[in-house]
Amino acid sequence: MAPATIMAGARRLVSSRRRTEAPRRRPSPSTPPKKLRPMSEIMARAKYAVVERADYSDIICEQCGSGERPGELLLCDKCDKGFHMRCLRPIVVRIPIGSWLCPKCSGHRRKRIIDFFKIQKSGDGKKKCNLNQDTRKRRRRPLVLLKKRRRLLPFIPSEDPNQRLKQMGTLASALTAMQMEFSDDLTYSSDMAPRSANQAKFENGGMQVLSREDMETLELCRSMSRRGECPPFIVVFDSCEGYTVEADAQIKDMTFIAEYTGDVDYIKNRENDDCDSMMTLLLATSPSESLVICPDKCGNIARFINGINNHT
Numbered sequence: 001m002a003p004a005t006i007m008a009g010a011r012r013l014v015s016s017r018r019r020t021e022a023p024r025r026r027p028s029p030s031t032p033p034k035k036l037r038p039m040s041e042i043m044a045r046a047k048y049a050v051v052e053r054a055d056y057s058d059i060i061c062e063q064c065g066s067g068e069r070p071g072e073l074l075l076c077d078k079c080d081k082g083f084h085m086r087c088l089r090p091i092v093v094r095i096p097i098g099s100w101l102c103p104k105c106s107g108h109r110r111k112r113i114i115d116f117f118k119i120q121k122s123g124d125g126k127k128k129c130n131l132n133q134d135t136r137k138r139r140r141r142p143l144v145l146l147k148k149r150r151r152l153l154p155f156i157p158s159e160d161p162n163q164r165l166k167q168m169g170t171l172a173s174a175l176t177a178m179q180m181e182f183s184d185d186l187t188y189s190s191d192m193a194p195r196s197a198n199q200a201k202f203e204n205g206g207m208q209v210l211s212r213e214d215m216e217t218l219e220l221c222r223s224m225s226r227r228g229e230c231p232p233f234i235v236v237f238d239s240c241e242g243y244t245v246e247a248d249a250q251i252k253d254m255t256f257i258a259e260y261t262g263d264v265d266y267i268k269n270r271e272n273d274d275c276d277s278m279m280t281l282l283l284a285t286s287p288s289e290s291l292v293i294c295p296d297k298c299g300n301i302a303r304f305i306n307g308i309n310n311h312t
Contacts, residue, residue: 063087076102090173119228152217157229170235183298192265245305260302262295
């Protein structure tokens with residue numbers, strides 16, 4: 001009887017072990033094996049991939065066709081073509097951090113000049129003609145009288161529209177490279193000086209008042225700027241001086257070029273500012289109420305013709 005009892009206990013032990021084991025899964029014949037996509041398909045769908053070359057000595061600039069100044073050549077991370085920093089529009093002042101795409105690969109469309117400078121489309125040719133006639137009438141006055149009064153002269157824009165586009169294009173490139181917005185007016189922000197702080201009565205010792213002729217010249221220049229008739233200047237980049245301005249035509253003495261524009265702020269708020277192109281706007285009796293123009297965020301061509309080093 002003893003052996004029969006042992007065998008019965010062994011059967012119960014084996015059967016209990018079998019019940020606790022996980023069932024083995026058999027591969028289903030309906031599930032196809034997983035396939036890996038080929039590398040060509042992955043590369044075709046990818047935005048871009050950086051592929052390092054063994055030798056970059058044959059890289060040339062796609063704009064000027066020269067391989068000189070290799071230290072200024074930027075390589076596009078998508079098409080692997082080279083571009084000189086100065087040949088790009090806008091000019092690239094410093095080497096970009098991280099990946100960089102050329103204008104074609106980035107798909108970035110340049111803003112139209114007429115939109116960049118907010119040029120007003122006007123078909124009122126009669127008004128323009130009258131303004132030019134008034135200018136010619138003022139110029140017929142005796143030269144001795146003009147020298148004595150030292151009145152302002154309006155700038156004479158280039159007659160060739162393509163030349164004017166070139167002039168505005170160089171200014172737009174410089175403003176874009178400096179991360180500035182174009183503005184022909186003084187701007188007032190809530191965290192800076194209010195518009196009410198800029199009044200002639202606050203000027204210490206009084207403020208000079210323009211004559212009627214000078215006010216007419218000022219209004220004439222403003223209307224020309226709104227029509228896209230800019231002063232004959234070209235903005236150029238120099239590796240030492242930064243952005244500077246070159247005359248594109250003869251300019252007479254006492255010619256009005258542009259008003260100095262930018263953000264208006266109190267001098268006390270800018271005592272430790274390292275901006276190199278701030279200009280005094282108002283010197284009040286109380287130093288705490290004096291104002292400066294700060295063209296670090298917005299401005300016009302005056303930002304680059306004030307003789308200050310603009311290189312960052």
